[in-house]
Amino acid sequence: MVFLATGSEPCSYKDSQYSMSIPDYQSTFRPLLCAIENGAEVSFNDALESVCKHFQLTQEEVQERLPSGGQTVIKNRVSWARTYMKKAGLVLAPRGKIQITERGRQALLDCPEKITVKYLKQFQEFREFYTSKRTNTSITSSQQEEESSITPEEQMAEAYKSVLESLSADLLENIQKQTSAFFEQLVVDLMLKMGYGGSREDAGRATQLSADGGIDGVIYEDRLGLDTIYLQAKRWENTVGRPEIQKFAGALQGEGASKGVFITTSNFSKEAKDYANRVSSRIVLIEGHQLAQLMIDYGLGVSTRQTYEIKSVDSDYFNAE
Known part of the structure; x- marks a missing residue:
């Protein structure tokens, strides 16, 4: 990179107030x-x-x-x-x-x-x-x-972020109004949307058969059923603490399972997260805000009202010989 100068006095580059941050x-x-x-x-x-x-x-x-x-x-x-x-x-x-x-x-x-x-x-x-x-x-x-x-593009991004935050809050509010059984099925539906499991019917039967012992659902990790993921769903408003994670880990051990997903509409305490990271079973914790984002990303419980595209000039097209 070079700075270009003319015969007149060049521009000064010494008085920037944004030296340590990205300028507007x-x-x-x-x-x-x-x-x-x-x-x-x-x-x-x-x-x-x-x-x-x-x-x-x-x-x-x-x-x-x-x-x-x-x-x-x-x-x-x-x-x-x-x-x-x-x-x-x-x-x-x-x-x-x-x-x-x-x-x-x-x-x-x-x-x-x-x-x-x-x-x-x-x-x-x-x-x-x-x-x-x-x-x-x-x-x-x-x-x-x-x-x-x-910039205008950043303003659109900020507006989009606000829309997503509002939608996430609305999703969690609607989930809280439903039954625990509905939430357990929602968790299974989300896993299917994300590409896990073989079919809705298999996942539904697994949910019904395992609704005790600290496990709310069972789903295959892939369509061939080579590995199984156990699910726990808590439609709570209060923070989920370590005892609930311990109970879930114990249930996994009782089933001889190595993988589990614990989803809540609220959040997890620091102690709960620390414990989940220490146990031998692989336990993924998903809090309310993450649940809402996954539902939005995979189109569960939401519908598209309007789509906007931001396009830019294709320089390759105009530079073609």
Whole structure:
């Protein structure tokens, strides 16, 4: 990576307040322009590397990814910076590269500290882009984004996370309203959804035959029945303590079993977790929040109301000879 300089005074890289953390996307506007200020076309990846160096990001920070896992946080933020400044006419972005314009050079003079969305709004092209993607939103919403530290994609991820948290709470609330027998069957259904067991009928008969001795269900680990997993289900609101895990471990030993799954709608005490890690049988503990997430992931007790896709430009298509 190299920093490019012109005959004029180069941009300063010494006064960053984000030296130990990932900067918000608006804070990357000016450093991105500084990385390309000599006017030559620069590959976006080289410019991104310059921004990372400017903020003195650690390797861990450079590799930190969005919740979706599809892109790193810093690349996502610098990509949005490129998009916003391109719409405002501060940069050109031909084929995976980036180049400063005269308007971009003027922005460096106008904004010696930080270039922001508010500054970009003086340009008609940017206002049209910015307004069109906010149809039917309020002025307050627009003002909030001007001060926002996260990109639109990150805002969507945060909103999605909130929806999931609300759905998880609703699932656990509905489970608590059901009978213990319903919950025991739910646990078997979840294991089947996850790919365990042979058939619903086999799992159902196993549940009915083993509803004593600290075991609520039995399911095959695979469709051939080469190994068996014993299940315990506790539809509780209070914390599950060590005595319950001891009872389950004893039941496994009595059956000559080596694997068990203990699922609760609440949580496990530290003592319970420590004990489960020490016993010879392999016992997996699943708490309420994990149970809800698994139900969401495997489509049990939930239905899809709306699907959104986030797409990006396929650079391979446009770079094909």
